[in-house]
Amino acid sequence: AALAPPDTTELRKVLRTALSQGAPGAFARIDDNGTALQLAAGVADRGTGRAIATGDRIRIGSVTKTFSAVVLLQLVDEGRIKLDTPVNTYLPGLLPDKRITVRHVLSHRSGLYDYAGTLFARAVPGFENVRNKVFTYRQLMDLSLAEPLTNKPGAVYSYSNTNFIVAGMLIEKITKKSVATAYQDRITKPLKLADTHYVHPRNTIPGTYSRGYMTADSTGRKIDSTRQTASWAQSAGALVSSAKDVNKFLTALMKGKLTSSAQLKQMVRWTPVNSTQAYGLGLRRRDLSCGISVYGHTGTVQGYYTWAFTSKDGRRSLTSFANTSNNGTVYATMNRTLESAFCG
Numbered sequence: 001a002a003l004a005p006p007d008t009t010e011l012r013k014v015l016r017t018a019l020s021q022g023a024p025g026a027f028a029r030i031d032d033n034g035t036a037l038q039l040a041a042g043v044a045d046r047g048t049g050r051a052i053a054t055g056d057r058i059r060i061g062s063v064t065k066t067f068s069a070v071v072l073l074q075l076v077d078e079g080r081i082k083l084d085t086p087v088n089t090y091l092p093g094l095l096p097d098k099r100i101t102v103r104h105v106l107s108h109r110s111g112l113y114d115y116a117g118t119l120f121a122r123a124v125p126g127f128e129n130v131r132n133k134v135f136t137y138r139q140l141m142d143l144s145l146a147e148p149l150t151n152k153p154g155a156v157y158s159y160s161n162t163n164f165i166v167a168g169m170l171i172e173k174i175t176k177k178s179v180a181t182a183y184q185d186r187i188t189k190p191l192k193l194a195d196t197h198y199v200h201p202r203n204t205i206p207g208t209y210s211r212g213y214m215t216a217d218s219t220g221r222k223i224d225s226t227r228q229t230a231s232w233a234q235s236a237g238a239l240v241s242s243a244k245d246v247n248k249f250l251t252a253l254m255k256g257k258l259t260s261s262a263q264l265k266q267m268v269r270w271t272p273v274n275s276t277q278a279y280g281l282g283l284r285r286r287d288l289s290c291g292i293s294v295y296g297h298t299g300t301v302q303g304y305y306t307w308a309f310t311s312k313d314g315r316r317s318l319t320s321f322a323n324t325s326n327n328g329t330v331y332a333t334m335n336r337t338l339e340s341a342f343c344g
């Protein structure tokens with residue numbers, strides 16, 4: 001059934017509310033079967049007062065996980081890796097439990113502890129401590145493996161960035177090339193995603209971009225968190241992209257342009273998260289109030305909140321964004337962009 005037209009009045013209200021709750025700027029871009037709807041409010045740069053634009057490049061955080069999952073599913077299609085094979089078969093001795101499979105990792109069921117919990121127990125000091133650091137994958141794994149597994153392999157969904165560090169290690173081991181090369185050769189070049197770059201370990205964003213302003217825990221003060229290596233995230237969250245590119249990526253994914261239909265079916269085998277959410281392989285499902293389910297990912301990097309979802313057939317994609325973080329009120333408000341975009 002065709003989707004109701006987006007509710008642009010409500011969408012504009014949501015963006016304005018996010019600004020009133022502390023986001024310097026916010027935007028939403030809907031690509032609806034070739035027609036783009038673009039709304040923006042506030043500023044990309046608090047210093048110059050430059051207005052935010054839907055074309056601004058942003059740090060997309062964990063939306064990167066969907067890119068990493070797509071690369072691995074392409075490697076499954078090429079017969080170079082199997083979802084139900086233990087990770088240690090490909091990376092001998094890496095994980096403490098040889099029962100953890102590639103599928104466990106991509107569906108956040110491995111039990112591997114999320115090192116971000118350690119790094120960011122205190123938001124701003126944690127960020128300041130890592131913003132200029134360049135981590136190796138091994139160092140991030142050591143941070144995770146310093147803690148016990150949170151659950152038996154495969155038992156439950158337990159979100160962990162560590163899973164997509166393992167995904168990056170698998171990609172580099174199997175392809176013998178960097179994840180940057182994998183994203184470029186397998187996704188950004190074929191789809192002509194000109195705004196999408198894996199700039200790690202550089203700490204600057206190329207081209208025209210929105211600055212990001214994280215919120216301090218106690219005072220609510222805004223800290224300019226734009227310049228950072230995002231090395232704590234890498235294949236779990238270090239891509240830079242734009243709303244146009246992310247929408248194009250999600251549409252291509254659901255239209256079967258990036259993997260075989262067999263692997264796309266694997267990607268949408270859902271593990272329940274709560275009553276309205278589920279997780280597949282590097283892909284979230286959100287069940288909306290109007291009975292529509294949408295597929296994509298959210299992202300949180302210091303100063304950068306992103307929502308990126310598409311309809312099951314890929315005909316309508318939304319990327320919405322606010323250039324703040326560590327602000328639960330803004331997060332809850334911006335969640336409503338999904339309802340406005342897909343339920344009308």
Ligand SMILES: CC1(C)S[C@@H]2[C@H](NC(=O)CCCC[C@H](NC(=O)C[NH3+])C(=O)[O-])C(=O)N2[C@H]1C(=O)[O-]
Pocket residue numbers: 060061062063116120121122123124126159161214215237297298299300301302303325326327
């Ligand atoms: C599951 C999430 C939300 S967290 C995960 C990943 N981002 C991180 O792990 C960074 C967390 C620290 C961000 C920081 N917060 C704190 O330091 C709080 N102590 C802030 O808000 O600036 C990402 O992206 N994912 C989101 C996702 O997948 O949607």
